[in-house]
Amino acid sequence: MTGIGPGMGGPDLIIAHLYPDLLRTYGDRGNLITLVRRAEWRGFSVRVVGVTRDERIPARANLVLIGGGSDRLQAIVGPDLVARRPELEELTAHDAVIFGICGGYQLLGDFYVAADGRSMPGLGMLDITTGPGKGRIIGRVRAQATLYGDTFECVGFENHGGRTLLRTSSATPLASVPHGQGNNGADGTEGAVQGNVVGTYLHGPVLPATPAFADALLRRALAPRTKGAPLEPLNDRLEEEAHALARTLRR
Amino acid sequence: MTTSNGSETVFQSVAVDNVSMPAAHSPPPHEGFNHEDGTGAGVATPGGATARARLRDAAAAAAALAAGRLSRTMRAGGGSSLPGVLVESLSPGFIARRAARLADGVVAVSGTNGKTTTASMIRVILRQEGLSTVGNESGANLKRGIATALVDARSNATVGVFEVDEAALVSLMPALRPRLVVLTNMFRDQLDRFGEVERVAELLRGACERLPDDGYVIANVDDPLLWHTVEGFRRIGFGVRRPSVSPTSGAGSPGIDPGAEPTPCPRCGAPLNYEERTIGHLGVVRCTRCSMRSATPDYEARVLIRDGLRSIVLDVAGVPLTLSTGGLHNAYNAAAAIAAAGVLGISPTRSVTALESFRPRFGRAEELQANGRPVWLALMKNPAAAAALIPEIAEDPRVGAVVVSVNDLVADGRDISWIWDVDFERLATAGVPLIPSGTRAPDVAVRLKYAGADPLPASRAPADAIRAATDACPPGKQAVVMATYTAMLDIRRAFLGDRAVRLLDVRS
Ligand SMILES: [Zn+2]
Numbered sequence: 203m204t205g206i207g208p209g210m211g212g213p214d215l216i217i218a219h220l221y222p223d224l225l226r227t228y229g230d231r232g233n234l235i236t237l238v239r240r241a242e243w244r245g246f247s248v249r250v251v252g253v254t255r256d257e258r259i260p261a262r263a264n265l266v267l268i269g270g271g272s273d274r275l276q277a278i279v280g281p282d283l284v285a286r287r288p289e290l291e292e293l294t295a296h297d298a299v300i301f302g303i304c305g306g307y308q309l310l311g312d313f314y315v316a317a318d319g320r321s322m323p324g325l326g327m328l329d330i331t332t333g334p335g336k337g338r339i340i341g342r343v344r345a346q347a348t349l350y351g352d353t354f355e356c357v358g359f360e361n362h363g364g365r366t367l368l369r370t371s372s373a374t375p376l377a378s379v380p381h382g383q384g385n386n387g388a389d390g391t392e393g394a395v396q397g398n399v400v401g402t403y404l405h406g407p408v409l410p411a412t413p414a415f416a417d418a419l420l421r422r423a424l425a426p427r428t429k430g431a432p433l434e435p436l437n438d439r440l441e442e443e444a445h446a447l448a449r450t451l452r453r
Numbered sequence: 454m455t456t457s458n459g460s461e462t463v464f465q466s467v468a469v470d471n472v473s474m475p476a477a478h479s480p481p482p483h484e485g486f487n488h489e490d491g492t493g494a495g496v497a498t499p500g501g502a503t504a505r506a507r508l509r510d511a512a513a514a515a516a517a518l519a520a521g522r523l524s525r526t527m528r529a530g531g532g533s534s535l536p537g538v539l540v541e542s543l544s545p546g547f548i549a550r551r552a553a554r555l556a557d558g559v560v561a562v563s564g565t566n567g568k569t570t571t572a573s574m575i576r577v578i579l580r581q582e583g584l585s586t587v588g589n590e591s592g593a594n595l596k597r598g599i600a601t602a603l604v605d606a607r608s609n610a611t612v613g614v615f616e617v618d619e620a621a622l623v624s625l626m627p628a629l630r631p632r633l634v635v636l637t638n639m640f641r642d643q644l645d646r647f648g649e650v651e652r653v654a655e656l657l658r659g660a661c662e663r664l665p666d667d668g669y670v671i672a673n674v675d676d677p678l679l680w681h682t683v684e685g686f687r688r689i690g691f692g693v694r695r696p697s698v699s700p701t702s703g704a705g706s707p708g709i710d711p712g713a714e715p716t717p718c719p720r721c722g723a724p725l726n727y728e729e730r731t732i733g734h735l736g737v738v739r740c741t742r743c744s745m746r747s748a749t750p751d752y753e754a755r756v757l758i759r760d761g762l763r764s765i766v767l768d769v770a771g772v773p774l775t776l777s778t779g780g781l782h783n784a785y786n787a788a789a790a791i792a793a794a795g796v797l798g799i800s801p802t803r804s805v806t807a808l809e810s811f812r813p814r815f816g817r818a819e820e821l822q823a824n825g826r827p828v829w830l831a832l833m834k835n836p837a838a839a840a841a842l843i844p845e846i847a848e849d850p851r852v853g854a855v856v857v858s859v860n861d862l863v864a865d866g867r868d869i870s871w872i873w874d875v876d877f878e879r880l881a882t883a884g885v886p887l888i889p890s891g892t893r894a895p896d897v898a899v900r901l902k903y904a905g906a907d908p909l910p911a912s913r914a915p916a917d918a919i920r921a922a923t924d925a926c927p928p929g930k931q932a933v934v935m936a937t938y939t940a941m942l943d944i945r946r947a948f949l950g951d952r953a954v955r956l957l958d959v960r961s
Pocket of ligand 1: 721723741744
């Protein structure tokens with residue numbers, strides 16, 4: 203433990219993994235594993251709670267993880283997730299971080315129009331909207347990100363049909379994409395950040411080969427406990443090798 | 454098979470002797486399996502090809518064969534399917550006409566995993582019954598691979614057993630007109646190719662709709678979405694039951710059921726409860742909301758004894774079967790083959806006798822000698838295959854080191870994110886040295902680190918990784934290599950017999 207006083211009982215970090223039984227494509231589980239290990243290696247105790255339909259998110263959760271899934275699975279979880287807005291707002295009011303990937307990112311927005319034209323309401327916690335586009339956006343991505351004062355390069359894999367637009371200046375892009383299509387293939391942005399809500403299209407999974415991204419999320423999620431103090435550095439030699447390799451892969 | 458000569462396969466393709474005298478064999482029309490040429494060539498008539506088309510087929514086959522030989526001699530890439538490419542362009546409709554000449558019909562095997570092994574097992578059973586088979590034994594399972602197999606077919610072949618790519622099956626149904634379609638399972642394979650498992654289900658359903666009226670679908674009842682997909686067709690189910698279920702979740706691994714696919718009820722979308730889980734999402738289920746529940750298999754393989762990757766003892770319809778290739782996935786393959794044979798009128802007792810002599814091939818848990826040590830090779834083509842392998846490897850006390858070799862070429866699937874869905878945590882608890890390898894060795898190293906292991910330095914070249922593994926392996930123990938498809942090809946290339954081993958010895 204990095205100079206932090208004894209906890210008030212209970213783990214230092216509670217991660218709620220939403221719909222682990224349904225939203226888990228493209229190795230999204232790797233993001234969870236990465237967050238857990240990187241907190242544990244620094245001496246924080248971590249509890250992971252899987253939360254599926256009709257189950258409550260722990261009231262003391264510090265980090266909520268929402269993965270992606272097929273249109274069919276997204277349609278199944280959509281209504282359940284949207285009904286959680288009060289629950290999630292309560293959490294962010296207590297400084298919890300919400301992190302959505304691909305489908306989870308889209309559902310954090312105002313609404314989502316599927317390929318068949320059906321419109322689904324989102325959580326409205328990110329000022330973004332997603333509509334259909336021509337063809338899927340598929341390929342490897344390198345993105346220059348800024349998150350909570352940290353800047354880093356993300357490497358990942360994008361695969362989505364939806365086109366996402368940031369609607370107001372309340373939501374800022376997570377990254378710019380010199381190599382890749384990002385949110386919509388048009389404005390060079392990728393992902394969105396609005397207070398403690400973070401969304402990205404990047405699979406890969408993105409966090410294992412971009413440890414700085416994982417650490418920025420962890421530092422924010424652990425802030426109630428650490429007062430936002432910098433996290434102890436880790437030996438990231440293997441992660442850096444994987445990152446360096448990912449930079450060389452063709453799209 | 455257990456040989457150090459990696460280029461050999463169990464069933465050598467047979468040189469063709471009939472292509473110059475095509476009219477000599479004109480099998481009698483077989484009821485229910487004659488058909489019009491579905492490819493639009495317009496020369497075939499119900500009951501068989503016209504003499505003109507047959508002559509053209511023969512000439513095309515001869516030309517294609519010659520080109521194939523030339524290509525192999527010149528070591529040109531892609532030689533193995535070249536005859537198929539040529540023959541279909543020289544003589545459109547070739548597959549349909551040649552398949553129609555197979556008097557005992559065609560069996561098509563499709564699904565994500567186990568196609569090659571299942572098709573191979575079916576051929577072994579049919580051959581024991583004295584039938585002459587033709588099939589794409591190389592595993593080339595697109596149209597050209599099947600055309601190549603028909604070019605190479607023995608003149609007296611009466612039955613075709615083809616493995617067919619899931620996406621290619623629909624379009625090949627009119628030409629092949631299979632009496633049986635055997636569907637092994639639907640795992641997430643290469644998402645960058647198919648998109649979603651639901652899409653695969655649609656493709657397979659479309660294929661089943663093209664079955665002849667007296668055709669059957671043989672499908673895995675333990676795969677809830679697959680069994681649901683074939684509802685309404687004449688279907689025969691197979692499944693695997695384990696008497697004692699050991700907990701399979703990885704110690705210390707966050708999250709839930711590693712390796713399992715998300716499986717909502719295919720009928721109503723509610724979560725499924727598993728009474729028993731075998732591999733990934735395969736198992737015996739009951740819906741938490743509606744009346745949907747797993748069917749009782751018509752052909753059930755009950756696991757009696759598991760012995761890692763080496764062997765597995767099953768009870769099939771009261772008959773014990775010792776398979777010389779271990780793992781629950783092979784229990785499924787055997788159950789599928791026995792079910793298919795059963796529908797063709799061959800008793801499980803007869804099938805079991807044939808399968809006792811079955812040997813694995815091409816990286817499907819075979820043994821090589823490297824640096825004077827036995828090395829097991831196991832193909833890890835997707836999360837499901839890896840999920841099936843890891844418990845076998847982690848529980849096997851004979852295993853002394855493991856190479857995890859992941860390539861990201863098109864044939865492997867360019868997206869390797871699935872390594873995070875696989876329970877490497879379980880492998881890490883085995884406590885044996887782990888060596889990352891393949892074109893994505895650095896990603897494997899990170900995965901193993903986060904699984905709680907302390908991997909040895911990554912060796913991208915498989916030969917180096919295997920050397921590291923045999924060096925790290927305690928005496929009396931075996932090294933195991935888990936490799937994706939092209940990584941397996943690299944390994945076999947590096948170990949072509951003694952010469953390659955010697956080459957390896959002088960390298961460092
Ligand atoms: Zn149901």
